[in-house]
Amino acid sequence: MTTTGGTVQTVHHPVAIIGAGLGGLTLARVLHVHGIEAAVLDLDASPGARTQGGMLDIHLDSGQEALRAAGLHERFRTLVLPGGQATRVLDKDAVVRFEGADDGTGERPEVDRGALRDLLLNALPEGTVRWGAKVTGARLLGEGRHEVRLEDGSAFTTDLLVGADGAWSRIRPLLSDARPAYTGVSFVETDLLEADARHPVSAGVVGGGFLLALGAGKGFLAHREPDGSLHVYTALRVGEEWADRIDFGDAEAAKGHVLEHFADWDKSLRALVADADGPLVPRLIHALPVGHRWDRVPGVTLLGDAAHLMSPFAGEGANLAMLDGAELGLALAAHPGEREAALAAYEEKLFPRGEAAAAASAHSSVALFAEDAPQAVVDLFTAGP
Numbered sequence: 001m002t003t004t005g006g007t008v009q010t011v012h013h014p015v016a017i018i019g020a021g022l023g024g025l026t027l028a029r030v031l032h033v034h035g036i037e038a039a040v041l042d043l044d045a046s047p048g049a050r051t052q053g054g055m056l057d058i059h060l061d062s063g064q065e066a067l068r069a070a071g072l073h074e075r076f077r078t079l080v081l082p083g084g085q086a087t088r089v090l091d092k093d094a095v096v097r098f099e100g101a102d103d104g105t106g107e108r109p110e111v112d113r114g115a116l117r118d119l120l121l122n123a124l125p126e127g128t129v130r131w132g133a134k135v136t137g138a139r140l141l142g143e144g145r146h147e148v149r150l151e152d153g154s155a156f157t158t159d160l161l162v163g164a165d166g167a168w169s170r171i172r173p174l175l176s177d178a179r180p181a182y183t184g185v186s187f188v189e190t191d192l193l194e195a196d197a198r199h200p201v202s203a204g205v206v207g208g209g210f211l212l213a214l215g216a217g218k219g220f221l222a223h224r225e226p227d228g229s230l231h232v233y234t235a236l237r238v239g240e241e242w243a244d245r246i247d248f249g250d251a252e253a254a255k256g257h258v259l260e261h262f263a264d265w266d267k268s269l270r271a272l273v274a275d276a277d278g279p280l281v282p283r284l285i286h287a288l289p290v291g292h293r294w295d296r297v298p299g300v301t302l303l304g305d306a307a308h309l310m311s312p313f314a315g316e317g318a319n320l321a322m323l324d325g326a327e328l329g330l331a332l333a334a335h336p337g338e339r340e341a342a343l344a345a346y347e348e349k350l351f352p353r354g355e356a357a358a359a360a361s362a363h364s365s366v367a368l369f370a371e372d373a374p375q376a377v378v379d380l381f382t383a384g385p
Contacts, residue, residue: 307354
């Protein structure tokens with residue numbers, strides 16, 4: 001809010017996007033390409049306030065389509081990790097059950113999430129993103145206009161409010177009572193730095209791209225990063241309170257707790273945790289109900305995890321968020337002055353797309369850690385066309 005001559009004036013943004021993740025930034029970029037101004041608000045203090053995670057495989061029919069709509073596909077290709085599509089599947093004894101080379105087709109190239117986010121950020125006009133703007137709530141004013149409140153006590157109004165603010169969206173309650181639920185799987189993230197020189201055994205196990213080492217109810221998912229490090233997700237089927245009983249501030253003690261679950265696994269796989277550099281970071285995996293949708297509410301919609309949060313086991317989350325952002329931007333450009341027609345057209349495609357991906361992710365979550373793991377994954381990779 002601003003004050004002029006004793007009168008309080010509320011800032012107004014015709015289009016307000018809450019969240020500067022990949023989906024929100026893609027939407028802002030596609031709108032910019034079509035001459036539509038948008039304001040993006042994000043709770044982080046700056047673009048570099050926190051790390052953006054590891055590698056992403058960007059799919060030809062979703063993430064790459066979004067980047068084409070944003071006019072950034074050629075620049076995206078310069079970020080691809082050579083050889084990053086190589087895949088290895090191991091069992092708990094470190095026996096290679098499947099190995100596929102990077103065939104160079106580019107259908108699912110690997111890129112660093114942070115680099116991809118920077119690509120989108122740098123393609124927006126200066127000042128598009130308002131950093132340090134943490135949303136605490138929003139309310140309908142009427143005729144599709146909303147007021148959005150920020151943690152610093154200020155507020156703004158908008159004609160079109162887009163919740164791109166992730167799993168615990170502050171905008172979702174305007175549309176739905178759904179809340180993410182724990183999936184039964186927790187991750188513990190670790191890194192092995194300068195892997196070829198300092199951790200050659202682990203580097204050899206992971207290979208040049210992506211590793212899946214799986215067993216009943218647990219496994220390791222690891223990939224090589226452009227800086228030569230290895231980023232590892234240790235996955236465990238455990239209760240929701242499991243991580244609360246571990247002091248992750250004591251890295252060595254935390255390693256011991258995690259490795260208790262892998263006592264009979266090959267030493268080369270246990271080393272992905274035992275030899276990790278830096279802290280161990282727990283991540284509980286949550287998901288919205290498969291098929292989550294809402295009735296059309298004037299002036300507001302959702303994209304990405306705010307709309308269809310799912311487990312990461314189909315690799316669709318970031319890709320769908322970007323495709324959501326691109327398709328919403330294209331719908332708004334195709335329906336100038338017809339906001340509700342644009343939102344209806346967008347959501348008509350959003351709901352079935354999100355439901356199909358969420359169902360596939362839920363199925364994969366079961367298959368990856370089944371009693372006969374990694375058999376289901378091996379079958380998937382070796383199945384005929």
